[in-house]
Amino acid sequence: MHEINNIVILTGAGISAESGVATFRGPDGLWEGHRVEDVATPEAFMRNPALVLKFYDERRASLKGVQPNAAHKALARLDAEWDGDLLLVTQNVDDLHDRAGSKRLIHMHGELSSGLCLSCGQRSTVTDDFSNDPACPHCDKRTLRPDIVWFGEMPYQMDKIEQALKKCDLFVSIGTSGAVYPAAGFVQTARHYGAQTLEMNLDPSDGSLYFHKSRMGKAGELVPAWVDNILAD
Numbered sequence: 001m002h003e004i005n006n007i008v009i010l011t012g013a014g015i016s017a018e019s020g021v022a023t024f025r026g027p028d029g030l031w032e033g034h035r036v037e038d039v040a041t042p043e044a045f046m047r048n049p050a051l052v053l054k055f056y057d058e059r060r061a062s063l064k065g066v067q068p069n070a071a072h073k074a075l076a077r078l079d080a081e082w083d084g085d086l087l088l089v090t091q092n093v094d095d096l097h098d099r100a101g102s103k104r105l106i107h108m109h110g111e112l113s114s115g116l117c118l119s120c121g122q123r124s125t126v127t128d129d130f131s132n133d134p135a136c137p138h139c140d141k142r143t144l145r146p147d148i149v150w151f152g153e154m155p156y157q158m159d160k161i162e163q164a165l166k167k168c169d170l171f172v173s174i175g176t177s178g179a180v181y182p183a184a185g186f187v188q189t190a191r192h193y194g195a196q197t198l199e200m201n202l203d204p205s206d207g208s209l210y211f212h213k214s215r216m217g218k219a220g221e222l223v224p225a226w227v228d229n230i231l232a233d
Contacts, residue, residue: 003169004084004169004170004196004230004233005084005085005169006084006085006086006164006167006168006169006170007078007082007084007085007086007087007168007169007170007171007172008086008087008089008161008164008165008168008170008171008172008186008190008195009075009086009087009088009089009171009172009173009174010089010090010091010171010172010173010174010176010183010186011075011088011089011090011091011092011097011173011174011175011176012090012091012092012173012174012175012176012177012180012183013091013092013175013176013177014174014175014176014177014201014202014219015069015071015072015092015096015174015175015219015223016066016072016092016094016096016175017175018069018071018218018219018220019066019067019068019069019072019096020065020066021062021063021066021092021094021096022062034055036151038051038052039051039052039055039056040148040150040151041150041151041152042150042152042153043152044150045145045150050131052146053129053130053131053145053146054131056112056130056146056148057129057130057131059093059112060112060113060126063094063095063096063112063113066094066096067096067099068096068097068099068100069096069219069220070220070221070223070224071174071175071219071220071222071223071224072096072097072099072100072102073100073101073224074223074224074226074227074228075088075097075100075102075223075227076097076100076101076102077101077227077231078227078230078231079101079102079103079104079105080101080103081231082231085164085167085168086104087104087106087160087161087164087168088102088104088105088106089105089106089108089161089164089183089186090105090106090107090108090109091108091109091176091180091183092107092109093107093109093110093111093112093148094112095111095112095113106156106157106160106161107156108149108155108156108157108158108161108183109148109149109155109156110146110147110148110149110156111147111148112146112148113125113126114126114146114147115130115134115136115144115145115146115147116144116145116146116147117136117138117139117141117143117144117145118143118144118145119136119139119141119143120136120138120139120141122136122138122139123147124136124137124138124144126144126147130144130145130146155182155183158182161186162189165186165189165190165193165195166189166190166193167193168190168193168195169194169195169196170195170196170197170198171186171187171190171191171195171196171197171198172197172198172199172200172226173186173187173197173198173199173200173201173205173207173211174199174200174201174219174222174223175200175201175202175219176201176205177205177206178205178206178207178208179205179206184206184207187199187207187210187211188207188210191210191212196212196213197210197211197212197213198211198212198213198214198215198226199211199213199214199215200214200215200216200217200219200222200223200226201214201215201216202216202217202218202219203216204216
């Protein structure tokens with residue numbers, strides 16, 4: 001493998017599943033008993049805002065019962081000790097990477113702990129349930145929605161992510177299905193610009209064929225071992 005200076009890491013539901021966070025995609029297409037179309041689209045919010053707000057209130061409350069696992073902690077260690085450029089991009093809306101200590105982090109699909117004001121467009125940390133209709137701290141209007149990128153909306157900071165992918169030497173995907181775009185296409189972008197690519201997943205993803213190397217197993221075991229090796233090298 002050529003010299004590694006710049007790293008981009010993508011994480012998905014698989015890394016948080018080991019902490020007990022419910023995964024979005026199950027074999028029946030449901031998440032916590034709800035169809036994606038009912039809780040994760042702008043149309044769903046317009047059609048039944050009470051259901052959508054209650055759903056995300058429950059998801060945020062459930063985070064109190066889970067903790068970062070060994071994979072989250074290993075990536076935070078890599079962030080702290082890696083001298084080159086590093087960008088951790090997560091598709092997850094939980095706060096486990098943050099709590100583990102990762103700093104060079106983008107939540108491309110938003111965060112359960114954040115609200116987006118439909119009046120002023122500002123984002124703010126949410127401490128009260130959305131269903132209680134809290135006021136936006138920026139404009140004082142009661143028009144907050146979950147700061148989640150729903151299906152049909154553009155993920156956050158795509159320009160920064162694209163630039164990092166183009167200059168990285170190594171792209172690593174951890175715990176992702178390889179089925180949700182644009183994240184599923186990151187490996188092809190990184191590889192096109194010359195990066196080495198590595199997948200760590202419980203099972204082969206939909207995009208496994210695009211990776212130079214694949215390691216199958218639990219993220220809590222694979223990721224710490226990989227971090228140990230790359231920091232030693």
